[in-house]
Amino acid sequence: MRMGPARLEDWLRDRYFTATYDLSSSGVEPWSYGELRDRLGLDPARLDRIRFTDNPSLGNGCLREALAARFAGGDPDRVMTTHGSSEAAFLVFNELLSAGDRVVVVEPAYHALRDVPEAIGCEVVPWRLPAERDFAADLAELDRLVAPGTRMVIVNLPHNPTGATITAAQQRELVDVVRGAGAYLLWDAAFAELTYGGPALPDPALTYRRCISLGTLSKAYGLPGLRVGWCVADPDLLPRLLPLRDRMTLALSPLVEFVATAAVRRAGVLLADRLRQAAENRESLLAWAATAPGVAPLAPPAAGVTAFPRLLVDDVDAFCTGLLAAEGVLLAPGSCFGHPDRVRLGYGGNRRDFELGLERTSAMLAKVAR
Template sequence: MQLPKASLEHWMREFYFDCKMDLGSSGVATYTFGDLRKLLPIDLEKMDAISFDDSMTRGCDGLRQAIANRWGNGNLHNVMTANGSNEMLYHIMSTLLEPGDEVILLDPIYHALSTVAETKGCNIKYWKMEPEAGFIPAMDDFKSLLTENTKLVAVNFPHNPTGVTITREQQKELIKLVSEVDAYLVWDAAFEEMTLGEQLPNPFLEYDKAISVGTLSKGYGLPGLRIGWCFASEEVIEHCVQLRDYTTLYISPLVEYVGQIAIENIDLLMAPKMKEAKDNLQQLTHWVEKNKDRVKWTNPQGSVSCFIKFKGVEDTEQFCRDLVNETGVMLVPGECFGYKGYCRLGFGASKASFDEGFGLLTDFLKKRYWA
């Protein structure tokens, strides 16, 4: 199976590591290990005793139990861990889907949720999040796509890249509709706790063919730890285990130890980062209102990113290239999600970095497009 180039990851490889200010990412500012040692009860003697041996394929019991306690019902047997949520999604999609399967995907959508189905030759139906409706998904549109032949539905709410989400009542309706046709529901919960309103619960606790995927990357400032997981049935997890035997085999026991401590104390990590992100969002919202004749967006209700459109900017890829090359500020062009004309703007950076980067972005727009 030859997967296509992941445009988003290609863009990040080209610019993320060299830019001065990152205003394009969809996660909060990252922690250092020194930060973790100050915030968390990390036992250095226990770390010294860790042996770099093989670990369990599904993940060590301690890490899985911490995940099950925080986001599930305490049953670690319905949890599998992976080297990031991308690996987890790859295992799920690769083992569940066959050519010709009917699959419903959000559009736009994060590439890890779509490319395996597209490459395998599945019959894809796109649940369009229309720009004219502020990218807010319509349940009636979803109902028109769903059939008795639907094998799998994949969504991510709160949504990347737009920041929109659905209500709890809409989530219940979505689960009910999918269950009535006995399809899998892949629920990307990367931004589960990163919400400005009601937090949507884990759908696996309500439907046994739901598969909820989580990560420490987005809201917790630990993308480099590379810990992802899923809640799923024993059957689905066993399929993933068989594929794991041909990929990464397991997670490092050192990573598992740090990840377990982080999850057991996750509020200590999330609270300061989300407060900073909300302060940045307040500043961004004020700026959009001040420039409402020049800027179009839907105010995000979750995650730490939005899809934004600037007056006078048509070729957003070239715009983003010019911006980062001339100012050092990185945004992500909508072309990475198949939506030319929009940019993903993230507001999860540190306050100092956001203020500086946002000032440079504003000056660039005034000089080049709004003169």
């Protein structure tokens, strides 16, 4: 398997650590361990008792039980913990896909959802969310693309980078399309708990046997540095993912799973604070977009913590480079997602820094906007 560069990661790799104002990220503001300790009641004595042994291949029982209670109908046999949801996706793709398989992938997409099937040799068919319709999902188009014999459909909804999503009724229609073709559904639910004014979409892995859903602590939970993800799937599938994992990562760290278990068990404590902050930032974003020079009309992102505005400048990549150099503000150019006239703008971060970043972006746009 050979893969080319990951454009988004190449862009962020060094810039992320030098920016003063990060408006590129797709998650909420990360927590410090001290903040977690206070909010989750982490007992230092329990940390002292952790032994750095190997963990079970499918994950520590306590963490699997906590995840199952929240996401898998209470059945830990349906849960596998992984190094971020990207590892889960990689294992699933390599187990279920072969060269020549027809795979329908939402577009734009995070590179891991598209590049791995391409590297396997699949026929990758894009299901495009149309920019001219504010990236609203066209389920009739999906039905047309999911021809008989399609092996897998890959979606991430709510959507990164656009913030678009679908209703529960549309989700049922989507699952029916996939079921009708007998295909697998890879449901990336990284943004599932980042919604505004409505409940999260239900997990289709609980109602469709050939669905694998992915989750992560990196986005809504503010814990990207833990590198904890999971998949929810039919219990018969999960052991099939182990031969490849046995040759890669083996398992998660006991220390990581201890912190992750506490975070999932008391998820509401972490989610409420960060979702409130994201909602406030979202209002600031919409007010900014309505008046900032060089920003095309922006539909309110329905979920997640990213927007995908179109900038009225001659070269968005050059603008992003200049913005970081002159103002210390980091944006992710839309060329990383196949839309070179846009930027991914993350609004989940620290409120003060977010508003300062927007002000500095406006100052730069005023100099170069068409």
